Amino acid sequence: MRRFLVDRASIENVNVVQQEAELEPPPNVLNEFNPNEIETNELSNILQRKDLNIVNAMELVDVVKARLGTMRESGWNNFFADVQGFCVAKSILVPNMDDEIPVRGRSRAEGRTITNLHHYRAEIFYVAIDKICVEMDHRFSEGSNIILDCFSCLDPKNSFSKFDVDKLARLADIYHADFSDDDRGTIRDQLETYVLQVRRNASFSTCEDVQSLAMKMVQTEKHLVFPLVYKLIELALILSVSTASVERAFSAMKIIKSKLRNKINDVWFNDLMVCYTEREIFKSLDDIDIIRTFTAKKSRKGHLPRNFI
DSSP states (O other), rough: OHHHHHHHHHHHHHHHHHHHHHOOOOOGGGOOOOOOOSSHHHHHHHHHHHOOOHHHHHHHHHHHHHHHHHHHOOOOOHHHHHHHHHHHHTTTTOOOTTTTTOOSSSSSGOOEEHHHHHIIIIIIIHHHHHHHHHHHHHHHHHHHHHHHHHHGGGOOOHHHHOOHHHHHHHHHTTTGGOOOOHHHHHHHHHHHHHHHHHHHGGGGGGSSHHHHHHHHHHHHTHHOOOHOOOOHHHHGGGGGGTTTHHHHHHHHHHSSGGGGTTTTOOOHHHHHHHHTTHHHHHHTHHHHHHHHHHTSOOOOSSOOGGGGG
């Protein structure tokens, strides 16, 4: 948004100077002005990670919304001071905020005018922040926030201080296809027994996130004792697959299903998608081991050389 504001100011000033002195316009400000963005980069980075930490993502969403609200209410002066400093450093004329200009979208014959201050603050600054807030509300809707809030109760930090039986039991109703009626009736008792046991078990005190909690449950075979709780942990772990990784999958579809391979069947296409999306894992596999495994599945007419067997 700062780029847009400065670019608008430079364009208007260039038009005035060209009319009065027919000078050449200065270089494009967009190529030189690169201040910090309004929203924090931390939120964008954590949402793009494959190992998405739900607790951190939930906290950062609230922080970014609060920062945007604070900036809209009282951030104009600091923001405008930064833009002024940049314009002075790049020899860009800063318009007088008290000067009046015609209302955009209205006929000049009406004679309606507004100040530059109103134009830049109300019509650009406020509007840009409002659009960002609307987009965040759309992407992080009330339903999504409820799910994230419920999953954050699995956080093992501080001896499972965020553990909430009611919120976790609600997940069984939300993901009703993964839990039977009997499961939804017994999950509360299992959750209460689970949290008492893991709080008394010293080995779980080293868990820092949901990923390490899942590994510890498998190591101690608690996933067999508390299968419903472990299913909730599995759902929390694959939540990142349904968010950031989906965008990567759609990008991979365009690469794999090209014009030359537009008639590929669904099974073969799905196998290629798995190989491409998890290519880092497949890079670590030995080609010879793959050939041996494929050959051992059934007898074939052709035989591999002896050094492959």
